[in-house]
Amino acid sequence: MPRNIRGLTLGLTLLTSALPAIAFAQGLPPLEQKDSYRVGFAQTESNNPWRIAETQSMRDVADECGWELVYTDAAGSAAKQVADVNSMIAQGVDAIFLAPREETPLIPAVMNAKEAGIPVFLIDRNVNQSVAQAGEDYVTFIGSDFIDQGRRAAEWLVAETGGEATIIELEGTTGSSPANDRKKGFDDVIAEHPGMEIVASQSGDFSRDQGREVMATLLQAHPDVTAVYAHNDEMAIGAIAALEAAGRTPGEDVTIVSIDGTRDALQAIIDGKLGATVQSSPFFGPISCETMQRYAAGEEIEPWVKIEDMFFDASNAAEHIDEAY
Structure with missing residues (x-):
């Protein structure tokens, strides 16, 4: 996964004045365009290579994206993850990236952030969409099918x-x-x-x-x-x-x-x-940065930013193992 994401952010120069109308038309909190942000990342756990790689990807992109990353690890507890998000809200972060451990228990955290005027981006896992919906309660789901x-x-x-x-x-x-x-x-x-x-x-x-x-x-x-x-x-x-x-x-x-x-x-x-x-793929840092910058620039974000995934078997595993985590 390339570390340099400058190419992903070209063209994001819409007037900031257009943002509030677009965001509130979606029912979402606005996000001001600025050089740096305090960004929360609520991880679900860190007990396997996939989660460790995802966290590292978010950390790797922080400096280049202008993020002061506020990181939490729920240690496999949905209740702790809700508390983690509420703590981020209390700290007044600009935006929150949430990898919800379970579909339903994390909905109150999403709603609390929205009420506090903080946009939430779900990554790698979604919430129960019959209760909370992208474009209304959170900005988007970034993840695989x-x-x-x-x-x-x-x-x-x-x-x-x-x-x-x-x-x-x-x-x-x-x-x-x-x-x-x-x-x-x-x-x-x-x-x-x-x-x-x-x-x-x-x-x-x-x-x-x-x-x-x-x-x-x-x-x-x-x-x-x-x-x-x-x-x-x-x-x-x-x-x-x-x-x-x-x-x-x-x-x-x-x-x-x-x-x-x-x-x-x-x-x-x-x-x-x-x-x-x-x-x-666990490499969510670059696409998370790009999506947040698009949102801050006033773009209407699609409900699902879909990740395209490869398939590995005996025909190509050796070719790609050096890229794996």
Whole structure:
């Protein structure tokens, strides 16, 4: 991911006087154009490579974007994340970037910021859009198409197994938008193929250790499993460890597909243990800076700033591993 984002900000020279009318027409707080901002970033947790890479991307862009970054880590607690956002509001930050741990519990924090006149940008995860909506309650969602990620994983698995598989699904954090959507995208495709059966589906909370533990338990109940779909690479790596401990051979008698595109996952593909992974980029710094600058310049921001993700399998994992995190 390039560090220099100056090229992304060319042309953002609309008159500041146009901003309040545009922002309030959207029902959103305005953001003044200025050289520097105090920006809050409310991270959900830092217990895996994806989150660490995302945080580093936000920190890397801060100086170039003119941000004094106010960073918090919710340590996996939705309640703490709400408190973190409320603390940012009390500190009077100019804008908040929020990676909501779960779809519904973070809505009060979004509403509190709006009431305080602070624009919120959601990154990597969304909130329940039947309660809070982009363009009205927060500026936009910047992130991937999680349903499409699940769909792409399923389509690859169907092709790889010839439409015949007994599947264990390792779900992400219960109530989070990527877990909900990655499950829907995958399950909808699998339902179209009678030879593909999901025999168990359980949360591993996007954690390597929990993925290993859940896989070990489910494997005892379903020793005939021939495929695993993990909602992220960390759980897939955990599942590989559990399968090997049980005497199975990942990549030979069990086909595994996951999502994220981490370095460990690409190495597992190279080693023949993981079949494929759908990229879900954590490098949100540059696009977050660009989007905030567009908003401050008076542009009406689209409700979803969509990230385009790659797909990694044996054909290209080695080519891209040096770029991975």
